Amino acid sequence: MINNISKKLLTLVALVFVLTIQSFxxxxxxxxxxxxxxxxxxxxxxxxxxxxxxxxxxxxxxxxxxxxxxxxxxxxxxxxxxxxxxxxxxxxxxxxxxxxxxxxxxxxxxxxxxxxxxxxxxxxxxxxxxxxxxxxQEASGGKFFNVVLVSLLVIMALVLVALLAVLKLLSTIAQGGSPESSVSGLESFKATLKGLASNKTIVTAVIWMFVLLGTKATLDGLYSIGVHQGYAPTQPINFSHKLHAGDMEINCAYCHTGVYKGKQSGIPSSSICMNCHNTIKRESPEIQKIYTAIEKNQPIEWVRVHNLPDLAYFNHSQHTNVAGLDCANCHGDIKNMEVVEQRHTLTMGWCIDCHRKTDVNAKGNAYYDALLTAHNSSSKEAMKVEDIGGLECAKCHY
Ligand code: HEC
Ligand code: HEC
Ligand code: HEC
Ligand code: HEC
Ligand code: HEC
Ligand code: HEC
The missing domain is CATH 1.10.760.10 (Cytochrome c-like domain)
Structure with a gap:
């Protein structure tokens, strides 16, 4: 009987716990x-x-x-x-x-x-x-949530122990003994604690809980290694995308000449700047830096913002030209940036996530006709990048 009731109690506590999390x-x-x-x-x-x-x-x-x-x-x-x-x-x-x-x-x-x-x-x-x-405050918000969760767990555990103690006391009375004649309330509480500590299932559960929480914290830390979301280094020349690409609406490909044609977008050489700045704002000290670079025959040393590790292969033309994606999908709102900032994580998960949910732009592309027919005969869903091999390791790894 006792066992039955404690099982029900356990379920109840678990239920309350889940509901508390949900209400959060x-x-x-x-x-x-x-x-x-x-x-x-x-x-x-x-x-x-x-x-x-x-x-x-x-x-x-x-x-x-x-x-x-x-x-x-x-x-x-x-x-x-x-x-x-x-x-x-x-x-x-x-x-x-x-x-x-x-x-x-x-x-x-x-x-x-x-x-x-x-x-x-x-x-x-x-x-x-x-x-x-x-x-x-993302970080502190997440931490606060964790603290609340852990405190809740601890409180739940204490309540559980107290309830089990009361149960035990009641059962002694039910069996005919008086509370005084058996153990005192405090002792019964202690006994229950001991019982719990020697109950393998409960001990294992508690250990697992801490192992899982610990693992989660460690993994969260590890995953952020090598992720440069938000990286916005100071550049050698105070070049503004907001001014050039936003206000003046200069086409991205005017400067990033490879972006529709090849793997790399490319960073413009000083001579592209000179198409305009040989007459515009020559006297500005920032523009003078372009002149100095050309006179010394040295490239301007722009600091690279986005940078995948060598093990990954990424091709711009596949995404801008074939897929027809806008730069903003991956680089954010460059047209409003005074200083370029990396807006996305650029992790493998980020690439895969988009390949799972983005439809292949197959309209008017004869290359996809056969694939599309095959796909439509077996699925009602639109053809996603994953359906054309966008999740295959070798597509992105050398
Ligand atoms: C299509 C023409 C054009 C091109 C190409 C161009 N610029 Fe400009 N740039 C301008 C104009 C117009 C201004 C605004 C001038 C003003 O404020 O009156 C400007 C302003 C600037 C300024 C601010 C200068 C100041 O002191 O206010 C900098 C710095 C600059 N450009 C750097 C560059 C660099 C570096 C490149 C090459 C990567 C480049 N520009 C390419 C037209 C151009
Ligand atoms: C007038 C020339 C010019 C135009 C137009 C221009 N850019 Fe740039 N872009 C540059 C220069 C110079 C740099 C390197 C300095 C910097 O990061 O600000 C750069 C850097 C970048 C970078 C970061 C590269 C890295 O190091 O990872 C991205 C992304 C980018 N541009 C996207 C765009 C997009 C999108 C557009 C169109 C909306 C655009 N650019 C229009 C000149 C230009
Ligand atoms: C599908 C996502 C995606 C789209 C769309 C995209 N980019 Fe990129 N871009 C990247 C990634 C990823 C990198 C880092 C590549 C690397 O390190 O090899 C990058 C790097 C760059 C760089 C710096 C390095 C280089 O390749 O020369 C520039 C400049 C750039 N992008 C400009 C653009 C412009 C302009 C557009 C729109 C015409 C655009 N990108 C569209 C994902 C994208
Ligand atoms: C590629 C650009 C793009 C992205 C990414 C995007 N949206 Fe939108 N969203 C739009 C545009 C454009 C509209 C205006 C309606 C239209 O043109 O379809 C819109 C409209 C909306 C509206 C209605 C706004 C209103 O004032 O009534 C909501 C809500 C919304 N988006 C939510 C989201 C959320 C949430 C996300 C991210 C999960 C998101 N959008 C991502 C482009 C985008
Ligand atoms: C915003 C969405 C988006 C993001 C983010 C994205 N891709 Fe893609 N990718 C696409 C689309 C759409 C295609 C399909 C292009 C086509 O029709 O061939 C594609 C195709 C590819 C292909 C060719 C797949 C094939 O089977 O032919 C490779 C390789 C690829 N992407 C690599 C990457 C890598 C690496 C990243 C991350 C650094 C990335 N992509 C991020 C949308 C995205
Ligand atoms: C759509 C492109 C894409 C596909 C498909 C893909 N990867 Fe990746 N992978 C990447 C990118 C981009 C990185 C670099 C991410 C980073 O630096 O965080 C990466 C990183 C990795 C790493 C290094 C992990 C690290 O954190 O440094 C390994 C290992 C890996 N991928 C294995 C695989 C395997 C195995 C598959 C097939 C099941 C696969 N990848 C499929 C894009 C892809």
């Missing part, structure tokens, strides 16, 4: 949302009200209800083609720019993103001229 997830975890947002939405959306490629997401929950937002993020094309008036107008307003679909996002992911958007807008304005939306 209910409102969305802004720190997790920030990572999702920066990796997947930030190239097209700002968290405040400013327009990037699409509208700023500030106040989105006032404009649309959650169900709509989820449907939209999972499959914007479907919402537009369903004739939804709001969606159609938005689509027209943004020059029929197709938003990327995120079919794999469940409620949790979207709630996390919305929580981040809300938090970013709630952040107080620090001072005049300072950015209005201070980024949510």
């Amino acid at each position: 997830a209910q409102d969305g975890d802004a720190a997790a949302g920030e990572t999702l947002f920066k990796n997947n939405c930030a190239q097209c959306h700002a968290a405040d009200a400013s327009v990037v490629v699409g509208p700023g997401l500030a106040g989105i929950e006032d404009r649309r209800d959650f169900a709509w937002i989820k449907k939209w993020v999972n499959n914007p094309a479907a919402v537009i083609s369903s004739g939804d008036k709001y969606a159609v107008e938005l689509y027209e307003k943004y020059n029929k720019t197709q938003m990327t679909a995120f079919p794999a996002y469940g409620e949790a992911e979207i709630k996390n993103i919305l929580a981040y958007v809300k938090a970013a807008n709630a952040a107080p304005v620090v001072a005049e001229g300072a950015p209005a939306a201070a980024p949510v």
Whole structure:
């Protein structure tokens, strides 16, 4: 009987624990949302009200209800083609720019993103001229969450022990003994503790819990080694993409001449700058640096921002020309950067993730006709990059 009741108790405690975690997830975890947002939405959306490629997401929950937002993020094309008036107008307003679909996002992911958007807008304005939306403290947010989880676990364990002690006491009474005639409450509590400590299953479970938490912390640390997301080194010349590519709308390929043709985009040589700067702003000390480099016959020593390890193969033309992807998908909103910053992790997981969810742009490309026919005969889903071998090790590794 006792065993039965303690089993039920255990289940109850586990249930309460799971529910507590879920109630945390209910409102969305802004720190997790920030990572999702920066990796997947930030190239097209700002968290405040400013327009990037699409509208700023500030106040989105006032404009649309959650169900709509989820449907939209999972499959914007479907919402537009369903004739939804709001969606159609938005689509027209943004020059029929197709938003990327995120079919794999469940409620949790979207709630996390919305929580981040809300938090970013709630952040107080620090001072005049300072950015209005201070980024949510990702690291401390995650740590705080972990601390709460661990404390909850400890409290749960204590409650469990206390309950088991009471049970034992009750059962002694039920068996006819009086509480005094058996052991005192404190002793029974101690006995239960001892019982628990000698119960192999429980001891193993506790050990596993700590091993798993430890492993997670170690892995989190290891995964961030060699990841340079956010890297934005100071360059030898104060060159601004916002001015040249944004305000003046100079085509990216004017300077990055290889980007549609080859593996490498290439960094422009001084002579490309000279097409304009032999007449424009010659007197500026920054422009004088270009002259000095040319006179000394030395290249300008730009600091490389994006850099995959040698073991990986990446080809630009395959992505820009064949797949028709915009630079912003992988480099973020360069047109608004005074200093280039690496916006994505550039890890293997990042490449694979996109290959899993992006449709192959097979329209008007005879090369894909046979593949497409074969694919469509066996699957109702659109042909993704993974279906043409985009997950094969040898495609990306020498
Ligand atoms: C490639 C660019 C792109 C990416 C990436 C992108 N969006 Fe969008 N999004 C758009 C555009 C453009 C619109 C405006 C409607 C249109 O043209 O289809 C839009 C509209 C929206 C809207 C409706 C906004 C409003 O004011 O009603 C929401 C919500 C939204 N996006 C959420 C997201 C989320 C969340 C992500 C990341 C998981 C994301 N988007 C990623 C381009 C993008
Ligand atoms: C298509 C023409 C064009 C090309 C090519 C070009 N620039 Fe510029 N650049 C401009 C114009 C126009 C300005 C703005 C001048 C002004 O502020 O009046 C400018 C401004 C600058 C400034 C700011 C100067 C200052 O003191 O305000 C720097 C630095 C600069 N360019 C560097 C470069 C470099 C480096 C390259 C080559 C990689 C380059 N530019 C290529 C047109 C060009
Ligand atoms: C006027 C010439 C010019 C134009 C136009 C231009 N760039 Fe650049 N770009 C440069 C120069 C010079 C550098 C190296 C210095 C730096 O990182 O700012 C660079 C660096 C970069 C880098 C980082 C390279 C690295 O080291 O990893 C990226 C990414 C990039 N550009 C993308 C773009 C995109 C996208 C566009 C179009 C929206 C664009 N550029 C337009 C001149 C240009
Ligand atoms: C599918 C993702 C993706 C797209 C789309 C993309 N890039 Fe890149 N880009 C990368 C990666 C990854 C690297 C690092 C490559 C390496 O280290 O070998 C890179 C590196 C660069 C570099 C510096 C190194 C080099 O290759 O010379 C420049 C400049 C650059 N990209 C410009 C652009 C421009 C301009 C566009 C749009 C016309 C663009 N990229 C589109 C992923 C992308
Ligand atoms: C934004 C989405 C996106 C990202 C990020 C991305 N890719 Fe791709 N990739 C594509 C698409 C779309 C294609 C299909 C192009 C085509 O039609 O051949 C592709 C094709 C490829 C192919 C050829 C696959 C084949 O079977 O022919 C290779 C290799 C590749 N990508 C490597 C990479 C590497 C390495 C990275 C990360 C550094 C990366 N990609 C990141 C979208 C992406
Ligand atoms: C779409 C491209 C792509 C595919 C497919 C791919 N990789 Fe990778 N892989 C990468 C990139 C990019 C890196 C470098 C990432 C980094 O520096 O974090 C990498 C890194 C690695 C590393 C080094 C790990 C590290 O952290 O340094 C190993 C090992 C590896 N890949 C094995 C594999 C195996 C095995 C497969 C097949 C099952 C595979 N890869 C398929 C793109 C790919």
